[in-house]
Amino acid sequence: MINQERLKNFLIELIKIDSLSRQEYNVAMRLKRELEELGASVFIDDAGAKVGGNVGNVIGHFSGSAAGAQPLLLSAHMDTVVPGQGIVPILDGDILKTNGQTVLGGDDKSGVAIICEVLRVMKENRLPCCPVDVVFTICEEAGLIGAKCLDVNHFRARTGLVLDSDSVGFLFTKAPAANRMEFRVHGLEAHAGICPEKGINAIQVAAEGIAQMQLGRIDHETTANIGVVEGGMAVNIVPNQVILKGEARSHSSEKLARQTDHMQRCLEEAAARYVLESAGKRHAARVEAKIERDYDRMDVPDSAPIVQLVHAAAKNLHLQVQTSATGGGCDANVLNQKGLVVANLGTGMREIHTVNEWLDLKDLYLSAQMVLEIVKLNSAKVQ
């Protein structure tokens, strides 16, 4: 019942509307119009102002025609990563890709297009439909900050799906928690040629600390990274400051805390080795750490009604869906943190966050069929 041609065309139309994080206005307006046409009352929240963007999250309420059915949340994000301006989608058989200059933006416009197509099918066939809350978020790629600004009191639904992952046939129910870290390593400035002994080289301190750190894949559920190093002014100045930015993620809260401590300790131990007496004054390198919880983990049990619903829909379509854990965080982490029960279903996007991003339309259609079946089943399930 999915209209493949219409779904494909709508996806391509959305891909052609630029929507980098904080610049989602045009696509938000297009989607507002689409949702209103489908019969939703649409509301745009104030998240845009809060995060310095040009539009907020788009929230659509479908009142529902199936008496007694439980409301369902369907969500996807509107923003795309760089390079993502002037995207030229190229259709090669069933493969949608780009000219290699930009990402495709199938992350996450595939999710957006699927949600709209499913609601259109429900409407045009006058199928009894449960109440549906649609949320198209901003700034997922900027640290899930659109979702973080969401007031979930706007939703009637307490459970649902985010459509924002690659493999069709996988339902991500577990995702790690993440800490975001910024370390400011302070040294002491001095002329590098005339009196280097009066300085403490912050870059060297940082380098020694990083060299002691366990980074990369720590174990099967924990990863860590130092991703940004900023510091130094000139080759003839002993640098007095360097800023390191990094992260750690884990499916275990304990391991996350341990890894975060470890990274901080490595730097503090390196700093402790740099103490200097100069003109009767004692100088020591030091580390200022700013550690923030980026997002909490997602851990939806297999027994959750939403997981059961997805399995039941797959069975009706003679498909297999496997619940799985991912190493990435997405809006679902935030929604779960806010007390909803939300899992992340695949849409067929591939090689995301690269200019080689592509999508097999057959996967897209399959995913849309799955979501349609999920909505139909939820609409038939009277509590």
Ligand SMILES: [Zn+2]
């Ligand atoms: Zn995404």
